[in-house]
Amino acid sequence: MTIEKVQIVEKIFEANDQVAAQTQTQLTNSGVFSINIMASPGAGKTSVILKTISKLSGKLRMGVIEGDTAPVTIDSDKVMAMGIPAVQINTGGQCHLDAVMIDSALKHFDLNQLDLIIVENVGNLICPASFKIGTHANVVISSIPEGDDKPYKYTNIYRGIDVLLINKIDLMPYIDFRMDYFQQGVEILNPGLTTFQVSCKTEEGFDRWIDWISTRVSEFKNKTANA
């Protein structure tokens, strides 16, 4: 029984990774750069996405995929209210998005009309780390109120990501958060990781994150145009 279960789990990962690779090829061929945003519940995924959309509006053509465990459209409604196409995925209680879900969601977009797709994964620091979804970049958002010990406790989510946002830095005066200790923990898992300290509320540090996306999308466009 244990062996049988392990084999099925391996098959699931393998099948998922195959679909993820196909998805990435499809996005690349369409010239659409894509980002997977992962975080705890309440770290500020939706707020970061809304602020990012607002900053890049008129400069990039964007789409958003919203992952939730329940059939709620709170987040996708907010995105669509800003005039950005959004697709809601209800995982039916599952603790992460997977490649097949993204593949299905992409059918609802006209990829030739987009430069950037942002995926908001399910709020969870554990499960999303194990499932590739085919995006070009993986981003984790940590937040000051979560505490400075998270990289020591939830190690897998910080490995293999491309960018870390440390959000809610406006709350630093009210919370005991040792930034050095936090960053040392991340450094062990992902040396030299690109990290931005930001606040969605005050917009502090937000421009550097926007510069990073803009640069990555430009580089991607140049590369795919020359391919």
Next chain:
Amino acid sequence: MTIEKVQIVEKIFEANDQVAAQTQTQLTNSGVFSINIMASPGAGKTSVILKTISKLSGKLRMGVIEGDTAPVTIDSDKVMAMGIPAVQINTGGQCHLDAVMIDSALKHFDLNQLDLIIVENVGNLICPASFKIGTHANVVISSIPEGDDKPYKYTNIYRGIDVLLINKIDLMPYIDFRMDYFQQGVEILNPGLTTFQVSCKTEEGFDRWIDWISTRVSEFKNKTANA
């Protein structure tokens, strides 16, 4: 393949629930009241446990089981530094504790020397909701910085619990959190749920939570003594 998978998942739940029922009987027969604490990463599970231990020290004989996805002893070290026996469970990346893990951990305690066992589940708002671990009461800790929309997005975790702590209320002045909206969401899922607004930092509201535990342990002792 899908059917095979579903059958295995059902078997896992069934086997888990059987072990959980045995564990609860064992704890009841030993006169040990037990609490399962669930929350997002960083909502304050460890802080609530440490403060609870400190308040009940000398009044109740306590033990703590700490669940983590990584082999770290940060939390159990803090508990043991307060002179309270603690057992660390490393789930090996799994996003929740299960009944077998608790059964194994209980072997490390002398149950006849305890009145209360507090279990800190893995930081996760999704997976722990599906796995009974055999405790007498289930508690969720929410926190103000996580945002007021969580009951609308992570519905399952609020169903069937006995107590909700709303932690970090000292941060209310700095965060847009509509307490009414949050509580309405919870009320739909779990009508009349016992709820305490607390701050581990300022201790505001904490005595009501301590009263709740003390009363429950007393009632439990009386009931099991008369059985």
